[in-house]
Amino acid sequence: MSRRPTIDDVAREAGVARATVSRVLNSNPNTSQRVRDAVLRAVTKLDYQVNQQARQLASGATRLFALVFAADADVEPNSYYNSALELGAMRAATAHGYGLVAHTVDPSDERHRARIAALACQTRCDGIILTPPFSDDRVMIEELSQSGIAFVLVSAGPPTRALGPSVGIDDKKAGRDLGEYLFRQGHRRLAYLGGPREHKSAALRLEGLREAMHENSIPNDAISVVEGNFTFRSGTELASKLFQADERPAVLVCANDDMAAGALFAAHRLGLNVPADISITGFDDTPVSQIVWPPLTTIHQPLRKIGASAVELLVKACVGEGGSIGRGVIEQVVPHELILRQSA
Amino acid sequence: MSRRPTIDDVAREAGVARATVSRVLNSNPNTSQRVRDAVLRAVTKLDYQVNQQARQLASGATRLFALVFAADADVEPNSYYNSALELGAMRAATAHGYGLVAHTVDPSDERHRARIAALACQTRCDGIILTPPFSDDRVMIEELSQSGIAFVLVSAGPPTRALGPSVGIDDKKAGRDLGEYLFRQGHRRLAYLGGPREHKSAALRLEGLREAMHENSIPNDAISVVEGNFTFRSGTELASKLFQADERPAVLVCANDDMAAGALFAAHRLGLNVPADISITGFDDTPVSQIVWPPLTTIHQPLRKIGASAVELLVKACVGEGGSIGRGVIEQVVPHELILRQSA
DNA sequence: TTCGATATTGGAAGCGCTTCCAAAACTGCG
DNA sequence: CGCAGTTTTGGAAGCGCTTCCAATATCGAA
Numbered sequence: 089m090s091r092r093p094t095i096d097d098v099a100r101e102a103g104v105a106r107a108t109v110s111r112v113l114n115s116n117p118n119t120s121q122r123v124r125d126a127v128l129r130a131v132t133k134l135d136y137q138v139n140q141q142a143r144q145l146a147s148g149a150t151r152l153f154a155l156v157f158a159a160d161a162d163v164e165p166n167s168y169y170n171s172a173l174e175l176g177a178m179r180a181a182t183a184h185g186y187g188l189v190a191h192t193v194d195p196s197d198e199r200h201r202a203r204i205a206a207l208a209c210q211t212r213c214d215g216i217i218l219t220p221p222f223s224d225d226r227v228m229i230e231e232l233s234q235s236g237i238a239f240v241l242v243s244a245g246p247p248t249r250a251l252g253p254s255v256g257i258d259d260k261k262a263g264r265d266l267g268e269y270l271f272r273q274g275h276r277r278l279a280y281l282g283g284p285r286e287h288k289s290a291a292l293r294l295e296g297l298r299e300a301m302h303e304n305s306i307p308n309d310a311i312s313v314v315e316g317n318f319t320f321r322s323g324t325e326l327a328s329k330l331f332q333a334d335e336r337p338a339v340l341v342c343a344n345d346d347m348a349a350g351a352l353f354a355a356h357r358l359g360l361n362v363p364a365d366i367s368i369t370g371f372d373d374t375p376v377s378q379i380v381w382p383p384l385t386t387i388h389q390p391l392r393k394i395g396a397s398a399v400e401l402l403v404k405a406c407v408g409e410g411g412s413i414g415r416g417v418i419e420q421v422v423p424h425e426l427i428l429r430q431s432a
Numbered sequence: 433m434s435r436r437p438t439i440d441d442v443a444r445e446a447g448v449a450r451a452t453v454s455r456v457l458n459s460n461p462n463t464s465q466r467v468r469d470a471v472l473r474a475v476t477k478l479d480y481q482v483n484q485q486a487r488q489l490a491s492g493a494t495r496l497f498a499l500v501f502a503a504d505a506d507v508e509p510n511s512y513y514n515s516a517l518e519l520g521a522m523r524a525a526t527a528h529g530y531g532l533v534a535h536t537v538d539p540s541d542e543r544h545r546a547r548i549a550a551l552a553c554q555t556r557c558d559g560i561i562l563t564p565p566f567s568d569d570r571v572m573i574e575e576l577s578q579s580g581i582a583f584v585l586v587s588a589g590p591p592t593r594a595l596g597p598s599v600g601i602d603d604k605k606a607g608r609d610l611g612e613y614l615f616r617q618g619h620r621r622l623a624y625l626g627g628p629r630e631h632k633s634a635a636l637r638l639e640g641l642r643e644a645m646h647e648n649s650i651p652n653d654a655i656s657v658v659e660g661n662f663t664f665r666s667g668t669e670l671a672s673k674l675f676q677a678d679e680r681p682a683v684l685v686c687a688n689d690d691m692a693a694g695a696l697f698a699a700h701r702l703g704l705n706v707p708a709d710i711s712i713t714g715f716d717d718t719p720v721s722q723i724v725w726p727p728l729t730t731i732h733q734p735l736r737k738i739g740a741s742a743v744e745l746l747v748k749a750c751v752g753e754g755g756s757i758g759r760g761v762i763e764q765v766v767p768h769e770l771i772l773r774q775s776a
Numbered sequence: 777t778t779c780g781a782t783a784t785t786g787g788a789a790g791c792g793c794t795t796c797c798a799a800a801a802c803t804g805c806g
Numbered sequence: 807c808g809c810a811g812t813t814t815t816g817g818a819a820g821c822g823c824t825t826c827c828a829a830t831a832t833c834g835a836a
Contacts, residue, residue: 094792105816110794118814141488142792145821150485171515178534187533190522320723349723356725379664379693381700381725438822449786454824462784486822489791 093134101130113138140187152187152213153177153402155395156204156222159192167318167346168374169391170219173242176395177217184403189213195221195286201228205235215239215402217395224248224288238405240398245288249419253405255397257424259289262387263296265426266369270339271304273432275367279330279337280313281323281347290343293371297341312337316347323350331358331366338367339432345370345377345386352380352431367432373425382430390422397422437478445474457482484531496531496557497521497746499739500548500566503536511662511690512718513735514563517586520739521561528747533557539565539630545572549579559583559746561739568592568632582749584742589632593763597749599741601768603633606731607640609770610713614683615648617776619711623674623681624657625667625691634687637715641685656681660691667694675702675710682711683776689714689721689730696724696775711776717769726774734766741766 095113099106104123111119112127130136144150155177157170174190181188193203205228207216215238222228223244229251232239241254248254270278280297283290294313301311314330316322326347327340331354342348348370355362362368362382370377373388397420404418439457443450448467455463456471474480488494499521501514518534525532537547549572551560559582566572567588573595576583585598592598614622624641627634638657645655658674660666670691671684675698686692692714699706706712706726714721717732741764748762 096792106793107795107817108815111815114794120814123814139489139792141485141494142821143794144485145483145489145823146792146794148794148821168512175536189531189533192519320719346723353723353725375664376723379690379697379720379724381697383697439824440822450823451787451825452785455785458824464784467784483822486791487824489793490822490824492791492824 092139093136095136095138097134098127098130098136101134102126149406150214151185152189153181153215153217153399154207154213155188155190155217155219156207157190157192157219158195158221168376169344169372172374172391173219173395173398176392177399178395179392180396180399184399186214186399186403188399193222201225201231204228205231214406217242217398217402219243220289221284221286223254224286226251238402240401240405242394242398243289245292247288250417253401253418253420255394255401255420255422256289257389257394258421259292260296260299262371262424262426263293263298264300265296265424266293266341266387267297267300268303269426269428270341270367270369270432271300271306273367275338276306276310277335277337278311278339278341280311281316281326281330281340281342281351282313283343284315284317287318287343293343316343318344318346320346320350320353323347324354325350327351327354327368328358331355331360336366340366340368342369343371345372345374345384348384348386348431349376349380352382352384363430363432369432373427377427377429380431385429385432386427388425388427390424393422436483437480439480439482441478442471442474442480445478446470493750494558495529496533497525497559497561497743498551498557499532499534499561499563500551501534501536501563502539502565512720513688513690513716516718516735517563517739520736521743522739523736524740524743528743530558530743530747532743537566545569545575548572549575558750561586561742561746563587564633565628565630567598568630570595582746584745584749586738586742587633589636591632594761597745597762597764599738599745599764599766600633601731601733601738602765603636604640604643606715606768606770607637607642608644609640609768610637610685610731611641611644612647613770613772614685614711614713614776615644615650617711619682620650620654621679621681622655622683622685624655625660625670625674625684625686625695626657627687628659628661631662631687637687660687662688662690664690664694664697667691668698669694671695671698671712672702675699675704680710684710684712686713687715689716689718689728692728692730692775693720693724696726696728707774707776713776717771721771721773724775729773729776730771732769732771734768737766 095106095109099109104127108123109127112124155174178188191207193200217240219242223241226248229248233251239252241248241252243256244254280294282294314326316326323342323346327350330340340351342351348368351368352362355366360366370384370386373386377384377386401418439450439453443453448471452467453471456468499518522532535551537544561584563586567585570592573592577595583596585592585596587600588598624638626638658670660670667686667690671694674684684695686695692712695712696706699710704710714728714730717730721728721730745762
């Protein structure tokens, strides 16, 4: 219960000035090897840990990043998608000596833009990671950009990708990969259960799917498109309708695993056999895709890695603030993978 | 991009001293209504927000809580169980003006106790929320207790509940409720897929189950017990074995939903019909239980509420530090609920 | 009206750190 | 050996807040 050692204790122990200790701890190049060793020895001996609060106060930097998720009201707990992203980001942040705070914002709330802008100031973070659909909100991103705060976009569409550093898979290519596989199986009629309109990456997947159709000389009207909201529930409801329509598609391609799980549920309820009567595919390869029966054929997104990359881009942006890197538009594309399981 | 207003700006605007503004902001009783109004007006006018870093540095309190989860290596992303707990805790923390940082610690790591102890110091939080299996670790909790840091236990067993404030359901009663329902259905032979040995609450559920057996005059050996680790995978593997044993049980009671989902998966793979050939029950009522087919009969735990309560107990412990409340052993029991679905 | 007790207020000293600036210690070269 | 140029170091001023202590205002009772 004794008081924690402060920088002054270390300075005394090492026989140098407080400023010198600070320099060593912040790896300032202007320090001699001799002093560096002495300080480090003192740090070890006293088991000294810098007080982040004090450091932040003095330096003005918070060493904190905010991760912004969409949460439509509080109906759903964090989906696995968010959890995985957060986990990856959290680890990377810790590794770089940053903290990460997750915030959920309701995109249907009128003031969601103000909310996010406030994050930048109120919580005083050094950077923001924006996930869909916020990463597709051109207006908001331009505002953020103006305000000078560092940010990174996750899974953003092309329009906003041009506005700042971003990480994500090649959604169009993923859609095409999936389509090609399905058409090779001989499927011809399909339905796409997509995301809300503002969600660009889901739309890109559809574009890819269409490209694959085109390449396989499948007519444009062989696909019907429905707009979901990424929840299990919307999957169940919309799929039910599709399955009971006059002409049932051979495959239902869903824009995420949760909706695919919902569709699967609907199929079971209607007594349809998957994949004999209908094939269903998911997207993301979250644990959900292996929990359901039959397990989902899906596209793997390296979500943990995406989260980690986002943090790393942010770190780079913060460090390179004075330099030339800060403003550059880095577009990092991580690889996806088609995962074949039993549902298609 | 202009500098944020500081407490001195507010003081100047309100025509009072800095200390007075501080008092008003911290609702110190020794302030006159007149001054209070003036300060509040100035705050609104300037859109002032206290700088938490500075406040923390000056007051010594971090206004931060740590939430400790178990994560066996990094095989699994956060389960829904953790997410729900975190969400509830996060909201409550925000509401009380606290921040919440989640930490994952690997319980199989030799040094996990040291890790958690370090959290208290390094991240300088005002309190720690311990989830299973850490909330059942008597030694560690006693150490924490010694060190004087505030903590709250989530879903702890009786031995450690006596050591400090805790929140959770009545696990034994939940087990009994479940058992009574199953026996009323006429089931007689069952298996229990529990948690690792150190996980007390899973053991309590089994105790409850046994009580129900006793009350229904079912012999003690009508139940076989297997030790899982709460993952989908362990559910699949252990259930496979059970299902292929000579005498298949009529019901498989699982200590959480993920394992039940795994068991369901195993049943499907073996061509068993659920619940005709075998009934399966879960525990927790996480979204998983509705995603699988058939949806799981399970016990609902109000996880968000538990998370929120944990934070509230911690707030109380921090505030009442000087008073008499701090050291009291509060044992908060929240209600559970038997959820009937198709799997049993 | 006056005085002591009490409720408010202001002043100032830090909390533990970073960073600017100037002082000190080197360096090499004429 | 001396000097300008370059590192390396120490001193000190804050960062924005809380909180102790002393000063002032307010009040009721003598």
